[in-house]
Amino acid sequence: MDQLITGDFQVNGDAYEPKTLVDGAYRQLRRDIIEGRHAPGAKLRVEHLKDEYEVGAGTLREALALLVSDSLVVAQGQRGFRVAPISLADLEDITRTRVMLESEALRQSIAHGDEAWEGNLVSAFHLLTRAEEKLAGDLDGSVNEWEERNRVFHETLIGACGSRWIRHFLAILYRQSERYRRISVLNRPVPQDVHEEHEQIFKAAIARDADEACRLLSGHIWRAFHTVSAVPEFAQESASRKVANGR
Amino acid sequence: MDQLITGDFQVNGDAYEPKTLVDGAYRQLRRDIIEGRHAPGAKLRVEHLKDEYEVGAGTLREALALLVSDSLVVAQGQRGFRVAPISLADLEDITRTRVMLESEALRQSIAHGDEAWEGNLVSAFHLLTRAEEKLAGDLDGSVNEWEERNRVFHETLIGACGSRWIRHFLAILYRQSERYRRISVLNRPVPQDVHEEHEQIFKAAIARDADEACRLLSGHIWRAFHTVSAVPEFAQESASRKVANGR
DNA sequence: AAAGCCAAAAATCTCGAGAAAAAACGTTGA
DNA sequence: TCAACGTTTTTTCTCGAGATTTTTGGCTTT
Helix, strand or coil: CCCCCCCCCCCCCCCCCCCCHHHHHHHHHHHHHHCCCCCCCCEECHHHHHHHCCCCHHHHHHHHHHHHHCCCEEECCCCCEEECCCCHHHHHHHHHHHHHHHHHHHHHHHHHCCHHHHHHHHHHHHHHHHHHHHHHCCCCCHHHHHHHHHHHHHHHHCCCCCCHHHHHHHHHHHHHHHHHHHHHHHHCCCCCHHHHHHHHHHHHHHCCCHHHHHHHHHHHHHHHHHHHHCCHHHHHHHHCHHHHHCC | CCCCCCCCCCCCCCCCCCCCHHHHHHHHHHHHHHCCCCCCCCEECHHHHHHHCCCCHHHHHHHHHHHHHCCCEEECCCCCEEECCCCHHHHHHHHHHHHHHHHHHHHHHHHHCCHHHHHHHHHHHHHHHHHHHHHHCCCCCHHHHHHHHHHHHHHHHCCCCCCHHHHHHHHHHHHHHHHHHHHHHHHCCCCCHHHHHHHHHHHHHHCCCHHHHHHHHHHHHHHHHHHHHCCHHHHHHHHCHHHHHCC
């Protein structure tokens, strides 16, 4: 199957070389939004951004249009583009939907996964473990590496799920979650419990214990939600939700 | 809340006035793809389409980029755009995913729906019934009206579901399903059984019988799948799937 | 006759400038 | 002092033309 330029996850670890400027701007912009360099709700002025990303105005507009797909950018007719806003209520919705889809996907993956899948999973878990060790060692640049390997681990877990659509939706939801997680890790580094959770999920998956794996995975995802909701910025958000409702 | 130009379903029945040329081209193009005027897998040449839709090349490109969101168009780097291909396997995936999401959504909707929701549902069912009567009367232009009201009915059913994300994903899946259904109805008009199914679902929903409503709705959606799979074009497709795999 | 290669043609991708709309600002009047 | 209005400024939206890349077609060679 052809490699789609706007496809979901990059399964192989190779560095992705953008084939077109639009694609390059799209990836760069997506990353900058997920990692919070463009704040939620912020206006995305084409005039400024075209200089920052070194492309023409039309090119940047097209990249922004692609980002509407992932619900990372919203377009308001005749009033330009904005970074999609965030809220605790939204994260709760994302989390609940993700738990439902990811449970189903994991169940299918465990049912249908072959030995190649097991191999990929062992590999992904190992790399994630190494990254978590580095993270505990407090190396500064290792956060991005951990994020990347965490993503690959979760992606591999459901990799043998036969449903492309579920995987597609999960890719979207994962990116959304990542935005929130990036905010929470700014305040507090990744807790050490997370490694143990990953290990338990990993073992249950290899043991083909679907019920246990889903139970653990659900707890894992919900725990991330609670970690974010404990962050002060969001505590105040849920208080001012009524205000935000107006308009 | 602001009206997003690339939002999901249009809830109110008012005619939507596109605020920008990009938005207009996007809607028109989306409709033309769903209704099969652009065949699945067909190449979408910007040079031709810009004349057909009477917009500039850049504008049309942006509209196409928006369509990638709905997975109705795929972009192949440096090789232009194509209408997303279809296959029976894809429809099966769509159907299975849709059943899962729509069951959950309907359950939530029945649990949380207030009287306003009931009112909307009664109204949507009534309009759908009228459209089905016209359809039985064999009026030619009434197919589009039926499609529209069928969409509104299904949308209203899950309208009280609290999860925006589930509704968003269902909107995407519904559009995908519609492409397939449009093909099957070309061969055989909507069966009269469908009205009875709608009525049963409607009654179960009003009676707040979630289990029964979900059971009926699942059967309803799966029946649509089987109707399509019986169409000759798809029977041969599933036979030639191996060929299609090769690039 | 089939495979490989080179040149012509088509299509894509990209950019900057002009038209239209929205936002910002200062002015005027009650 | 406040509100409403008109002008200025900024930003968005749109278009057509030029540079790259892909594809097509024909030619040569084995």
